[in-house]
Structure formats: C-alpha cells, structure tokens
Amino acid sequence: MLATSRTFVANARAGLANDNLQHALGLARTGFPLRRRLAIERLPEFEALRETGRSIKDHTLEHLDFYLELYESRVVASGGKVHWARTPQEACAAVLQVCRSVGAKIVTKGKSMIAEEVGLNEFLERHGITPVETDLGEYIIQLRHEPPSHIIAPAIHLIKEQVAETFRAEHRSLDPDRSLAEPRQMCDEARAMLRPRFLAADVGITGANFHVAETGSSIIVTNEGNGDLTQTLPRVHIVMTSIEKLVPTLEDAATLLRLLARSATGQEFSSYTTISTGPRRPGDLDGPEQYHVVLLDNGRSELIGTEFQDMLRCIRCSACINHCPVYAAVGGHAYGWVYPGPMGAVLTPILIGIEEAGHLPNASTFCGRCESVCPVKIPLPKMMRHWREREYAKKLSPPVYRTGLSLWAWVARRPALYHALAEIASRVLGWAGRDRGRFRSLPLATGWTAVRDMPAPEGRSFHSLWAERRK
Amino acid sequence: MGGAEEVSEARERILAGIRSSLNRGRLDPETEAELRARVAAHRRNLVPARATTLDHQERVELFVTMAEEVQATVTRVTSLAAVPEAVARYLAAENLPAELVMAPDPSLDAIPWETRPLLRIRRGRAEAEDKVSFTPCHAAIAETGTLLLVSGPQTPTTLNFLPDTHIVVVRGRQVVATYEDGLDRLRAAGASEALPRVINFITGPSRTADIEQRIELGAHGPRRLHIVLVEDGQATRSV
Numbered sequence A: 001m002l003a004t005s006r007t008f009v010a011n012a013r014a015g016l017a018n019d020n021l022q023h024a025l026g027l028a029r030t031g032f033p034l035r036r037r038l039a040i041e042r043l044p045e046f047e048a049l050r051e052t053g054r055s056i057k058d059h060t061l062e063h064l065d066f067y068l069e070l071y072e073s074r075v076v077a078s079g080g081k082v083h084w085a086r087t088p089q090e091a092c093a094a095v096l097q098v099c100r101s102v103g104a105k106i107v108t109k110g111k112s113m114i115a116e117e118v119g120l121n122e123f124l125e126r127h128g129i130t131p132v133e134t135d136l137g138e139y140i141i142q143l144r145h146e147p148p149s150h151i152i153a154p155a156i157h158l159i160k161e162q163v164a165e166t167f168r169a170e171h172r173s174l175d176p177d178r179s180l181a182e183p184r185q186m187c188d189e190a191r192a193m194l195r196p197r198f199l200a201a202d203v204g205i206t207g208a209n210f211h212v213a214e215t216g217s218s219i220i221v222t223n224e225g226n227g228d229l230t231q232t233l234p235r236v237h238i239v240m241t242s243i244e245k246l247v248p249t250l251e252d253a254a255t256l257l258r259l260l261a262r263s264a265t266g267q268e269f270s271s272y273t274t275i276s277t278g279p280r281r282p283g284d285l286d287g288p289e290q291y292h293v294v295l296l297d298n299g300r301s302e303l304i305g306t307e308f309q310d311m312l313r314c315i316r317c318s319a320c321i322n323h324c325p326v327y328a329a330v331g332g333h334a335y336g337w338v339y340p341g342p343m344g345a346v347l348t349p350i351l352i353g354i355e356e357a358g359h360l361p362n363a364s365t366f367c368g369r370c371e372s373v374c375p376v377k378i379p380l381p382k383m384m385r386h387w388r389e390r391e392y393a394k395k396l397s398p399p400v401y402r403t404g405l406s407l408w409a410w411v412a413r414r415p416a417l418y419h420a421l422a423e424i425a426s427r428v429l430g431w432a433g434r435d436r437g438r439f440r441s442l443p444l445a446t447g448w449t450a451v452r453d454m455p456a457p458e459g460r461s462f463h464s465l466w467a468e469r470r471k
Numbered sequence B: 001m002g003g004a005e006e007v008s009e010a011r012e013r014i015l016a017g018i019r020s021s022l023n024r025g026r027l028d029p030e031t032e033a034e035l036r037a038r039v040a041a042h043r044r045n046l047v048p049a050r051a052t053t054l055d056h057q058e059r060v061e062l063f064v065t066m067a068e069e070v071q072a073t074v075t076r077v078t079s080l081a082a083v084p085e086a087v088a089r090y091l092a093a094e095n096l097p098a099e100l101v102m103a104p105d106p107s108l109d110a111i112p113w114e115t116r117p118l119l120r121i122r123r124g125r126a127e128a129e130d131k132v133s134f135t136p137c138h139a140a141i142a143e144t145g146t147l148l149l150v151s152g153p154q155t156p157t158t159l160n161f162l163p164d165t166h167i168v169v170v171r172g173r174q175v176v177a178t179y180e181d182g183l184d185r186l187r188a189a190g191a192s193e194a195l196p197r198v199i200n201f202i203t204g205p206s207r208t209a210d211i212e213q214r215i216e217l218g219a220h221g222p223r224r225l226h227i228v229l230v231e232d233g234q235a236t237r238s239v
Helices: A005-016 A019-041 A046-062 A064-077 A088-101 A113-118 A120-126 A136-143 A160-170 A183-200 A226-232 A250-264 A309-313 A325-330 A341-352 A369-373 A380-393 A399-412 A415-432 A462-469 B002-021 B029-041 B056-069 B080-093 B179-191
Strands: A081-085 A106-109 A130-133 A203-206 A210-212 A217-222 A236-242 A272-276 A290-296 B073-077 B099-102 B120-123 B132-136 B139-141 B146-150 B165-171 B198-202 B224-230
Touching: A005 A325, A019 A250, A019 A325, A046 A064, A046 A250, A046 A309, A064 A081, A064 A290, A064 B002, A064 B029, A081 A088, A081 B002, A088 A113, A088 A120, A088 A203, A088 A236, A088 A290, A106 A183, A106 A226, A113 A120, A113 A236, A113 A290, A120 A130, A130 A136, A136 A160, A136 A183, A160 A183, A183 A226, A203 A226, A210 A250, A217 A226, A217 A250, A226 A272, A250 A272, A250 B179, A309 A341, A325 A341, A341 A369, A341 A380, A369 A380, A399 A415, A415 A462, B056 B073, B056 B146, B056 B224, B073 B080, B080 B165, B080 B224, B139 B179, B146 B165, B146 B179, B179 B198
Parallel strands: A081 A290, A106 A130, A106 A203, A203 A236, A236 A290, B073 B224, B099 B120, B099 B132, B132 B165, B165 B224
Antiparallel strands: A210 A217, A217 A272, A272 B198, B139 B146, B146 B198
16 A cells, blocks of 8 residues: 555545545544443453453563464464465565465455555455455455555445445445445345355455464454454454464453453444354364464564654554544544555554654644543653654754744753743733734744634743742 | 475474574473473463452353454353254344254254254354354453353364354353453363364454444444343352
C-alpha cells in the first residue's frame, strides 16, 4: 500500500469537507466510547486487569526470544510450520510459496492487519492469485478498492447508501431493482455472495490476535464467523502474524481476552474466540490439512529496549482510535497508511519512517484519552512526543516552525524576560481586542486564525494571579 | 534448497536481533528453567469475581442470563429424554425444516430421537446445504454466557459455522464459572499434552456492525444459536 501520510494536512482537510464521512464518524464517536464505558462499569476488576495485561506483555517482551522458540517448537510438534519473515517481502514470498505448492487460485481472507501491513492482496493479485476478503467491512472496501479506515471496523467511513451503491455496481448478477435500503439486506447479500467463495477457496488466510507459546496455538477473535469459515474449509490455513502477539500461556491469553472485546466494541466477549493448534488430526472430518504461520518482524525486534518498546504491548483493540478527537474529526484515511489514530501515529513512523509519517505524531491535541483507555496502558502521548523530538533532531520539521520553536525556547529559558514579554503581549492584545473579544486574523498566527477566531486576552496573566495568591 | 536456508536465516537474524535489543545473549539455563516452570504451572492471573463467588445453581442462572443477553435462545429441560421434543418445537416455532445434521458424538447417543420420528437426522460434518446443526459442548462458561466447543472426529468444526442454525445441548454439570475453569476441564480430559485442533468459544450467534454500526445477526456464521440446557440434577463435577 502506497503511503499518503506525507499529505496528512490535505487528507485531513478533505476528510473535514466530506459530508458522508462526517455523518459516518458521528455514529462512531458516540457509539464506541459509550459501549466501552457500559461494559467496563459491569466489571469492577477492569482497572486491575489492565495492570495485569500490561505485565503479561512486558514479561513476554523481556523473554521474547525464549517464548518464540518455545512457540515454534510447539507449532512443529502439532504438525504446523512457522515461516519467519524479517520484511514484508519475505512474508509475502512465504505466503506465495505455500499458495503455489497447492496450486491455489482463490484464497479467502479473514481480517488481518499484518496482511495490510505487508500489502498482501496486491502482491497475490500480481502473481495471479485472487484474494477474497470475507469480513463484511473488508469485503466492502475491497470492492471499492479502498484501504481500511479503522483497524476493527474497516468500512466505518462509509454510510449505508454508499455500500448499497457499491453492491449494485459490483453484484451485477443480481436484480438491479432489488431493495438495498437497510444494512440487513446488505448483510444478507454479502453472505450469499461470499458463501460460494468460502467453499471454493484453496487457501484460507487469517490474522491472529494472540499466540500461545505453551501450546503453539493461534487465537482469532471475530464476531461474524468469517475467520472460522476461512480457516476451516480450505485445505490450507495460513496465519499472518507478528512477533509481539505472543503470550506465554492460555491463562495469560484469557486475561488479555477479557480486556480486548470490552475495549474494542464494548462487548462482554466477541461472538467467536477460536484457539487453533496445528492442522487436521487423524480421524477429523474437517479442518485444513496444512497449518502455516507467517511470523513477521518488520523492525519490531529493534524497538525492544528503546523508548518505543511499550508500543509492542498493543493488542490492536482500537480503543485509542475510538476515543481520539483528531480521528473523530478527520477519519482514518487521512493518516495515509494502515494504522490510524493514536496507535497509528506512533506505529506508522516506526514502520515506514518518520520522514514519511512526520505529520502523524503532530496530529494530536495531547488530551491523553488514548492512554487513559488503553487496555495495556501504552503511554501514547509520550511516544508521540518522542517522535516530535526525533523529527526536530533530524531537522525534518519546517524551517518556520523550527525557528519559532527555537525563539520561544530561548525566551522560555529566561523567566523574567518571558513574564515581561507575556505581560506586554497580553496587554496589547487585550487592548486591541477589547471591543470584539476576539480576533478574526492576527499577523504570524494565520495558521490559527484561518479556521477559527483567536480569543483576546482578558485581564491579567495566570502567572501574575498565581504569584499574588501565593503571597 | 535456497528457500529453506533463507527462512532459517531470517529466524536466526530475528532471534539475534531480539537478544541484541535486550542486551544479552541466550538466556541462562536457570532463567529458562524458571520460565518453563511458569508455563507449566498454568498459574491463573486475576480472575473476575462475577462468576467465581456463585454456587452452582446461581452460576447456571448467570450463564443463561448472559447467553440471552447476546441473543442466544435457551430452552431448559429436566432430562435428556425431553431434548427431542424441545428441538422439534424450536424448529417448528422458527419455521425451520425438521432436519438436523448431528455431531457423531457418543454423548448424544442417549437422546431418544425415536420419540420424534419426523425429525430427520444425519450424523457427520456439516455440508453447504445443511440448515440446522446439533452438537454437544465441552463446557459452558457463566461469566459471559459462552459455550466452549472442541474439534475432534466426533465433533467436526463445520457444524458450528456452516448451518444457519446451531443448536447446542448443554448439561447442567457442564456449566463452569470462568474461561480458566473451561480450560482446566479440557486439560483434565486429556488435552494437557496437545490441545484439540480447534477450541471454539462461542458467545451468541454471528453478528456484524460493519455498516453504520448497526448490529445485524448472521453475518457469516449461524443466524441463530439455540441452547438446550438439560438440568437433570446431577451434581457438578469439581474442576
């Protein structure tokens, strides 16, 4: 997938002007946070579970080499195979090699963010293999040739009329005059269109939410059941995953599963949580004959021991995205790559470079909601600040911004001067804006005043009030 | 073979990269032994009290409440002998054909289907044309109204996902408090060495909210999940 993170500002502007997107985001920004809050109120242990979840992930990362080797040995013992991949290219090549070994023409896919990260669909198409997305949201955006705009609700940017339009254009074998007014009808239509594909597929590719070192298992969590049909019906099951999804035991997985659904959709538990271990066993009447795990690194191993290590705890629940005021205003496509919102603002520069994605850690109000809802307590704002520091150190930010910041820093390090200048500025601005109480435009601040008014200072500064109160 | 060598090179490089990031070499044998002991202990983390503080009957009630909350339907009967009638009535009420594909599991052999001769039953895995499946479960988990099903020669996974309607028979004594209790039951049943190929935790029927956040049932898996709960007074097996 070609990243457009460089043009975040233009992308965001387009998002703000898109009425359909704004309507769709309106539904999301109330729905997700409300349902999460209601679910958490029912579980008094939730806060303590966050701490436990954090320590499970930290423990695993501290011993990741050991747990990966244990995991691989258990996968092999259960008849599966692990394909280690340092890069997206190696991951795609491993998938292609397995597909070719069984002469695959059609592969069905459950939702996998790792597959998005490595650009698997385009790669398979280039090599003559047809990938069919089966998650309803992923299916819709595949028909529309769009990337996902959310990690668990990929078509959240669309309104139902757009989905209906897409189905009418793509499902040409159906009656053109059929009614597609309601989501129910569209769900039924997608179900009917996809069922034969599930049955015809040679290979099924799923992602994974967790892997269990103890047992060599992969775990997927879905609501639709598409992941289970994807991995049960074809002859071959490939799991696309990355090294940080490992946990030591089933008990550890159970703890994280209690956090996942509540944080993601506000459900007590998703409809389907499936633990898979190896291929079909002797006597089994169904299930895949081969079980492959493509285990991607893509720079993750280098994060251990750095200020970004905490990001490897992420369980991809999307709570940070669902509670982000910036995401809620501009939508996921503005972020320009696979992972949007606060987790994307930290992860995207890691995966495609701060040169490409420098806007993302800057697109934050630093309100801190992302960190406060994160089920594994990832300090997302702090890591966005780390990126800003790196961006500054690498001299990637615009010259005006850098000069302004240096000037401000110079003054801020001299408190007497700072207070004097602030006092003068607030008096001048207060006097100039005394009639309206606000400014429509200000020299040197058009970035602010182009889209909103600047309030005029009223009365005295906080510093002088504070100094007086302490007397 | 070039391909195989490259793959193993990736493996070595990734592991070496992790160790270098952790500022150490391979773990020393003592630490490895500690980690192996941690894994083998199956130590439970914090487990919510919601279901663990209940007695068995309360746990069964919680299971039913939680399952119904996520749109599973529940019929309660007092003996296996009452299951055929409960199933037949359910199918009639839902306007479904009197035709089942049933798991070839011996635990279902005691159900007297001959009392409902009009019910046609095939035993095996599910095929594309099957409308209704009937399966046992391994455990039922009270905390979230979740069914725990495992794959095996007698319990094929397709039964849980292909048909539009999935009917599951749950024995009262199978109701446990938590996911951990369900896993312990599995291990006690001989799964401590290798897990069953698939363990399905099923909580209500298939659903999606991918179009405008509106919840619709029956996205790809079953549109209906019906539970026949057999409360035949047998005490719960301790786990």
